[in-house]
Amino acid sequence: MINLVLIGIGTGNPDHITIQAQKALNTADLVLIPHKGDDKADLAELRLAICATAITNPATRIIPFDLPVRDAANPSYAKGVDDWHDAIADVWLAAMAPLNGSGTVALLVWGDPSLYDSSLRIADRLRPLIPLHVTVIPGITALQVLTAAHAIPLNRINAPVLITTGRRLRDEGFPQGVTRAAVFLDGECSFQTLDPTGLQIWWGAYLGMQNQILLSGPVAEVTEQIIATRAAARAAHGWIMDLYLLDKQP
Numbered sequence: 001m002i003n004l005v006l007i008g009i010g011t012g013n014p015d016h017i018t019i020q021a022q023k024a025l026n027t028a029d030l031v032l033i034p035h036k037g038d039d040k041a042d043l044a045e046l047r048l049a050i051c052a053t054a055i056t057n058p059a060t061r062i063i064p065f066d067l068p069v070r071d072a073a074n075p076s077y078a079k080g081v082d083d084w085h086d087a088i089a090d091v092w093l094a095a096m097a098p099l100n101g102s103g104t105v106a107l108l109v110w111g112d113p114s115l116y117d118s119s120l121r122i123a124d125r126l127r128p129l130i131p132l133h134v135t136v137i138p139g140i141t142a143l144q145v146l147t148a149a150h151a152i153p154l155n156r157i158n159a160p161v162l163i164t165t166g167r168r169l170r171d172e173g174f175p176q177g178v179t180r181a182a183v184f185l186d187g188e189c190s191f192q193t194l195d196p197t198g199l200q201i202w203w204g205a206y207l208g209m210q211n212q213i214l215l216s217g218p219v220a221e222v223t224e225q226i227i228a229t230r231a232a233a234r235a236a237h238g239w240i241m242d243l244y245l246l247d248k249q250p
Contacts, residue, residue, distance in 0.1 A: 001131045002096060003104040006119045008112040008139015011208035011241070012046040014053045016140045024137050026057040028106035032095050034067040042237060046209075047108045065095045077167070085118055089125035101130065110241070112139045116163070116184045142243055143182050145207040149214055152202060154245070155180060166190040174199070174248055181246045189227050191246060196220035198249035205233055205242035219246075 005024050010016030025031060031051060035044045044064065051062055068087035074080030096105050113119050113136050123134050143163070147154050155161045162178045166186025170193050175181050183190070191201060196219040203226050205213045213233060215226050226244075234240040 001102060001133060002099060003133045003135060004123055004126070005104060005106040005135045005137060006109050006113040006123070007106055007137040008141075009047070009050055009108045009110060010140035011111065011142050011145050011206075012043075012050070013208035014050050016145075016208055017050060017054055018137070018139070021137050021139065022054045024135070025051065025054050025106055026060060027104060028060050029099060029103040030096065030105040031055070031060060031062045032092065032105060032107050033062055033064045035064055036067050036239075043239065050108065061098070063095055063098070065091055067091070081118075085122050086125060089122050092122065093126060093129060096130075109139065111141045111143075114138070115141050115143070116165075140208075142184075142204075142207050142241070143245075146182075146202065146204045146243060146245060149204055149207060149212065150202045150216060150245075152245075154182075156247075169193070174246070179248050179250055181248075182243065183246065184243050186243070189223070189230065191219055191244065192223050192227065194219065194246075196223070200247040200249075201226070201244050202247075203242065203244040205230065205240055206237075207241070207243075211237070213242075 005028060007021045007024055009021065033044055033047050068084060068091060070084040071080050099105060107119060109117055109119050111117060126132050156179055159180065160178050161180045161182060162175045163182045163184065164175060165184055166188055169183055169186070169190040174194055199219040201219050201222060202216040213229060215222055215229060230240060230242060
């Protein structure tokens, strides 16, 4: 039996690693570190820095692996993601080979494995192939860090919040029936497609990290600033992780 431990690591700040996560890392036989290409080497280095801080067990081995690239040209977004997850599952399985079918392997997951992350879905692909037990160690989500950084509550009093994606925001507009929407996975600043009347935004990138960037204000006033800031930051670092919270006056 292989015990696969998915460990939420927040937004990459070692201070966000919980005591439970530290214990899990120190009981793992293997820790798998994905490499997403030279332009995103910082992501692997952040994971390695967390391991260097948290792991004191000399028996824990760190195994790097190359993460497959999603075929963005696939005309079907869903099929492209599905194929990508199949490829990642194959790579995970190969990286676990040193365990010879028994032991504990850990993966460090940005934020929390339950919120807009596919690690659990990828793990499901391994169940028909090997005896597998999956353990989840919750982490601080980027959404929590965003609201804390801006010192705002997530919701209005007695009001719901919808968590959605940039793709759905572009396709469907501002969600109906809510006054606030948290938007993940948006590489196109999709808020610019909305009617900005009465719309407020709290945006953040590299949340919890040394190079954290925060911007907020009426969408009509800060859209161009956010777009320019995001583009410059991505060019400087080779990657960017950002999200935002929108509030619409009723």
